[in-house]
Amino acid sequence: MPDEYQFHGGERTLWGMRPTWCEIDVSAIAHNVETLAARLPDVDICAVVKADAYTHGAIPVAHAAIEAGASWLAVALVEEGVQLRNAGIDAPILVLSEPSPSGMLGVVFNRLTPTLYTPEGVRAAGEEARSAGITLDVEVSVDTGMRRVGAEPDEVMGVIESVIADDSLTLGGVWTHCAVADELENDFTQVQFDRFDRVLEKLHTGGGEAVRRHAGNSAVAIAHEAHGYDMVRCGIAMYGVDPSAELHGRAKLQPALSLHSKVSFVKQIDAGDGVGYGHHWHAPTDRWLATVPIGYADGVRRDLGLRGGEVLINGIRRPIVGVVTMDQLMVDLGDDSSVSVDDEVVLIGPQGDDVITAAEVADRLDTIPYEVLCAIGPRVSRTYV
Structure with a gap:
């Protein structure tokens, strides 16, 4: 395959048209899986690869996690x-929310394990399994306090009994989800664990x-190992990001993703010049300004510069100024005239002796690293190292 092509989401895309890309270190994914598994001997690891593996690429991440x-x-x-099955991945796949009745055909045909928590869901799964002449492995979710999905603790046994009574279904698992484990x-x-234990x-x-x-x-795997039960579902930690600042450093994780671009234009501007839409920033003195070809259509929040967001160029932190536009952002270089077109820009990741983490960006935006990562859009090419 020519070097100018990379795969993202199973599709071939031309690499090099715009110098903006993510680097995904699959060895970091493997390291993190192994690190989490070492904390929980005799407990299975379930790699959470929803949302295109938190934008890292579901297919390559799935392969790396399984191999680890x-x-x-x-x-x-x-x-x-279905995307994973079409890529030839044969590992068991748990669907974390109950599929609609119309979605059960895809579940059965692709040998997925659906989560069930309503009588309607049990009935739909059973009917589709019978039509296909198979016995379908299913799991039941109980809501112990997340208040998102799952059967109520005092009703879940009715769902479980309905599954057991259906000869086309096999009860493979029962699970819950923690709301504040980080x-x-x-x-x-502990209240949630107690409720789950009673079920x-x-x-x-x-x-x-x-x-x-x-x-x-991930937070349970790092901070509540005694409640690993038979399996832990590892998402954010598998990508090398702490579930919260409170858990920072408790596991030796390696970030798998870095976000890069290159300077596309450099110009000198005068003191008092306004920059960007709305002129939210004005140059305090004559200075140099760099344009970088990445914007909010790629997942960089429009207000990142207004909230103190920075990038790394030549190993030096430089502030984003003005509002981020759809396709580009501007960086204040001060009186440094050494920055040139094609110099690499790092928005997330290391450069020189410094590093900008997803957690740092999230803090500036008053959000969580999950959102920062998942926001990186499909226009940003992925390359795997």
């Missing part, structure tokens, strides 16, 4: 599971003790 020891994959949508002083996580005790009494049990996300 992950035994399951998890997605949010049936379509995401907050070490918040005792609600599991009812299940054990009913003879269903052999199913997979899991409650853990």
